[in-house]
Amino acid sequence: MNSTSLLLFSIVSLFLVAANGFWETESLLKFKKSLVIGRAGALESWDRKNPTCTWTGVLCHQGKIWGLRLENIELSGSLNIEALTSLRSLRSLSFMNNKLNGPFPEFKKLGALKSIYLSNNQYDVEIPRDAFDGMGWLKKLHLENNKFVGEIPSSIAKYPKVLEVRLDGNRFTGQIPEFTHELHMLNLSNNGLSGPIPKVLSKMDRKMFEGNKELCGEPLDMECTSPYNVSSEPKKRSKKKTSKFLYIAAAVVAALLAILIIIGVIIAICRRRRNKQPPLSADGEPSSLQKRAGIQDSDKGQSSCHSQNRTAKRMIHTTKLTFLRDDKEKFELQDLLKASAEILGSGCFGGSYKTVLSNGSNMVVKRFKHMNNAGSDEFQDHMKRLGRLKNDNLLPIVAYYYKKEEKLFVFDFVQKGSLAGHLHGHKSLGQPSLDWPTRLNIVKGVGRGLLYLHKNLPSLMAPHGHLKSSNVLLSENFEPLLTDYGLIPMINEESAQELMVAYKSPEFLTQSRVTKKTDVWGLGVLILEILTGKFPDSFPQANQEKEETMVSWVKSIFKGEWTQELFDQEMGKTNNCEEEILKLLRIGLSCCEEEVEKRLDIREAVAKIEDLMKEREQGDDDFYSTYAASEADGRSSRGVSSEGINLA
Known part of the structure; x- marks a missing residue:
């Protein structure tokens, strides 16, 4: 019976692999039909009789297509990105040094892309403001030496993983969007940009901003005046001296005023204490x-x-x-x-x-x-x-x-507020929903924070004890910050049992005990909340004997495969990310085992979350360094430029 089951499993697996390969082949051929290829025979190898990983410009790793590199083959027309949405492992696209034009490609349909190269083409359109929405994994964007017009889309600037952006040699106008972090490389030279350079970019090389006559602020030598017009003269020493003198004078005046205010406050406090009155505001209240x-x-x-x-x-x-x-x-x-x-x-x-x-x-x-x-x-x-x-x-x-x-x-x-607000109240607050990469990054940060608490508060059975979405705040870059940790030793026992999350765990409800794995149970519930968008306390009573919990609801729907109704519809596009979402769901359920002995401990849970993050961020870079070395000679013989390019 066992050998029969194993044989059946092998047959099914082979069938699924073959089916997947068939769809990848058909997707690439559909994509090819949208291309006008100027160089004869450039994609001659794109034929069903050849394995897709041997096709020209198709980059594979362990049999999976992770990149397309179609450079220097005189491609023209527009790119059919829709045809590539079934390539779930696709992470990199390069169409440099061609003649592509038409509308800006809908790259956001490929939310898992990490690098896009469109340098040296003939695009002369405006890029939609939301062109990169949902692309939280994007690291590198090269659009230099085209003829793009209009403003730089703000969606480029909001993702913390973006490291390289090249927009030089275009016709962009308007102001530079507010990037949330420093970049390894940003080139905006030779456009028509205006206004102040954002503070986070002020330490970059000035050459990256040259050729924009109306830009001002550091690192350029042009001062910004109200509202942001450029001063036509460089900074002068006399102005510096005058400004310095004014600052000193203002500081002296401010210090004197502060002393007078302090004296006044002391007198007022003394009078209030004498009259045994609570502190009053200016209007006596x-x-x-x-x-x-x-x-x-x-x-x-x-x-x-x-x-x-x-x-x-x-x-x-x-x-x-x-x-x-x-x-x-x-x-x-x-x-x-x-x-x-x-x-x-x-x-x-x-x-x-x-x-x-x-x-x-x-x-x-x-x-x-x-x-x-x-x-x-x-x-x-x-x-x-x-x-x-x-x-x-x-x-x-x-x-x-x-x-x-x-x-x-x-x-x-903390400006961004709580995770609960972003999961359950973003519409009423007029905020966008959290996309999949952001949610995964939040889970990773929460796990790291919990692990740190367990290492540094070893005497506490539940070092956090009150983990829930309203006790996770989000920084400017959507990094999670845990609050209300370490409270159990200070909270009255009766109140703790009534109010704190730790005392709602299965081991306390059934055995009246809190263990080292109680925080892991809270982490698991939080993961399910992040994935489903459901509020844990919102589940109605299923019957008179037992209440339906979030965990039991998820288990009743999840049968080991993708089920659309289970996941938060506000998460946005999850193309190519379904397997990762399912893996995180399984981790969450492993953290929610009712039997403590079967439940993951905090180190195991965090290690599994970290491994899930590394699956995307490693592989590609490691593979490309090997691939680039082995292909260096062949690249030059095919006439493909290798200068300044890293698809990872």
Whole structure:
């Protein structure tokens, strides 16, 4: 019976491989029909009788087509990108040194592409603004020496993986889009661009911007004036001296004003304490944060500014913020209480409020209730442990305020907000949905943050304990930042069991225990939420005896193969990514095993996620370096240029 099953499996596998090869062949031949080939016999090898990996310009790795390199063969007409959508392993396209024209190719239908080369063709059209939407894996884009017009599409600038962009020698106009990160190489020379050069690009070689008469700002020697017109004269020393003098004068005036303001504040505080009143705003009302959060002021003591030393010392101790970060400018609790406050949300432990300090810094104050499980000394020691944590995927606690009745945590404000908002509220906020590459990168960062917590807080059974999408914030580059970690030792036991995610795990619900793998269960649920777009707490009761959970719902639909209804329709195009999405789904389910012994541990889970990321980012580069060396001689004999090209 076993040998029969093995034989049947082998036959099915061979059939699937053959079918896949058939469709790849047909896709390439369909693509060829859209091409007008000027060089006779250039694609003569593109014939069904020949294996596709032996065809001219077809690059393969382990039998899979990962690139097309059709250069210097006088191609003209437009490219039929639709015909290539069935090539699931396709990562690189190069059509350099041809005569292509027509509308800009719809490369975004190939969301997994990593490199595009269209240099030295005859395109004279405007590139649509959304031409690169969904192409989160794109690393290299070469469009130089064409005749492209209009503005540079903003969709080029928003993906953090983009490393090389060459747009020189075209007719682009308008301003340079705001790139989110520094690039290894960006060439915008010899266009018609105008306006200021974005700050993130100011350290690049000035030659990369030359030939654009109306560009201004560093690294060029042209100053930008309001709104961005170019100053026709270079910077002069006299202007520098005048500006320096003005800055010094302004600084002196500002310092004097600051001293006067401080004196005024001290006098006002003394008067308020004498009258036993809470701090007032300019119009005589309690401060914005106090009004919104209901923060009490009773711990500030009953004495005036001239009270005895003992009372003063107690007052200073109880109203002082304890800072956990040395790199932050210090401020006082009074600065927070006086600042304007905006409600960000109300969680299970208390509200979060955005405040703007007098120096312009945006901070978040999170008020914690139910945090009386630890005494003062124990609480302070644990906060010091949390303050020593440093990881790119953790949001550090800037400072905290201790009072027996309530605790305040102070964080930096994170502009992009929470992962929950992007998954479930992006439409109401007018934001685009998260595409597949971004979601995978978020999962990777969350896993790394969890692994770091487990390594550095080994005494805690669940070092995070409260992992959910609303406790994952997103940085400007959509890197995840974990919050609300390490709270279990400080939260009242009854409140923790009622409110914290760790206590909703199967092992606690059935055996009343929390284990080292409880955080892994939370990671698994988060992965399912990211892939399905479903909110874990939104599942209705299936029957009177047992509630349907997200995990049970996914298991009831997933049968080991692609099922469109299972995945978030807002994820956008997933062409060529289905296998990767399924692999991540399986990892998520392995993290959600109800039996703790069968569940992955955190190291295994993160290793599997990292391997999934490496599948795309390695292979291509490694293969091409070998391929390029073996093909160097053959390339020159076929008349294919090899200068400055790396398809990986």
